Amino acid sequence: MAGSAVIEEQKFSLQEVLDTFKLCLSENQDVYVEHYVAGWRGLVKFMNSLGNVFTFISKDAVSKIQILVNFLNGENGSHYVTIQSMVKYELDNQLVDLDKRGSHPESGSRTLLRLHRALRWLELFLERLRTSTEDSKTSVMCADAYNESLSQHHPWLIRKAAGMAFCVLPGRPTFFEVMNVGGAERVVDMLGDAVPMISKVYQITEDLYAQNNLLELP
Numbered sequence: 103m104a105g106s107a108v109i110e111e112q113k114f115s116l117q118e119v120l121d122t123f124k125l126c127l128s129e130n131q132d133v134y135v136e137h138y139v140a141g142w143r144g145l146v147k148f149m150n151s152l153g154n155v156f157t158f159i160s161k162d163a164v165s166k167i168q169i170l171v172n173f174l175n176g177e178n179g180s181h182y183v184t185i186q187s188m189v190k191y192e193l194d195n196q197l198v199d200l201d202k203r204g205s206h207p208e209s210g211s212r213t214l215l216r217l218h219r220a221l222r223w224l225e226l227f228l229e230r231l232r233t234s235t236e237d238s239k240t241s242v243m244c245a246d247a248y249n250e251s252l253s254q255h256h257p258w259l260i261r262k263a264a265g266m267a268f269c270v271l272p273g274r275p276t277f278f279e280v281m282n283v284g285g286a287e288r289v290v291d292m293l294g295d296a297v298p299m300i301s302k303v304y305q306i307t308e309d310l311y312a313q314n315n316l317l318e319l320p
């Protein structure tokens with residue numbers, strides 16, 4: 103009994119991760135940093151379960167998550183509750199390197215921007231997965247989503263390494279299995295639910311950063 107409870111606890115479900123992103127939005131459409139990073143943590147866990155080849159990607163995501171968690175748990179944590187309050191606080195107090203990296207190389211705003219750009223990749227990838235057919239290749243879907251989004255912010259070397267990692271992604275059936283959601287139909291339903299939510303979180307953040315001229319933070 104106790105053993106099966108433990109096994110149950112360890113089971114990973116992508117549904118739970120995507121549900122975390124649903125918690126991101128407050129009534130006023132502010133984005134909670136706590137749930138945002140929790141969503142990313144879950145995605146990293148999923149990626150790690152795909153194999154060691156993705157470690158260089160997850161390490162970067164983990165370090166960015168940690169920077170944000172440190173702000174959230176730090177003495178000025180109350181300013182980091184939402185992305186909106188974080189941006190306002192950091193701008194009002196000149197805590198962001200706006201043109202080139204200087205005394206605030208790892209501001210919350212700059213760090214979150216990196217994850218935000220990756221969220222666009224996720225949105226595009228999940229939408230491709232949702233509309234994919236049995237013979238669609240995850241490597242191609244992943245690479246297409248990456249080339250349309252995140253790659254534009256990466257130097258040649260990272261693009262090459264990412265391209266190599268995509269080639270060893272498991273095929274669609276294994277991918278769906280690791281997601282632990284159920285059959286293909288359930289996966290499609292779940293994605294139909296999740297993609298608009300991720301898209302909304304992405305758009306709200308994008309608008310906030312655009313209004314404050316923060317989309318190109320170094």
Ligand SMILES: CCCCCCCC/C=C\CCCCCCCC(=O)N[C@@H](COP(=O)(O)O)[C@H](O)/C=C/CCCCCCCCCCCCC
Nearest residue numbers: 116145146148149158159160162163216217220260264281
């Ligand atoms: C149903 C399927 C669900 C898919 C689950 C996907 C899980 C994805 C989990 C994590 C994604 C990784 C997020 C990567 C954040 C990258 C942030 C970034 O751009 N960092 C670069 C810039 O940072 P600074 O140097 O300016 O501080 C950094 O240089 C990047 C280094 C690592 C390489 C990033 C490659 C990104 C590829 C994204 C595709 C991930 C493919 C995973 C396939 C499942």
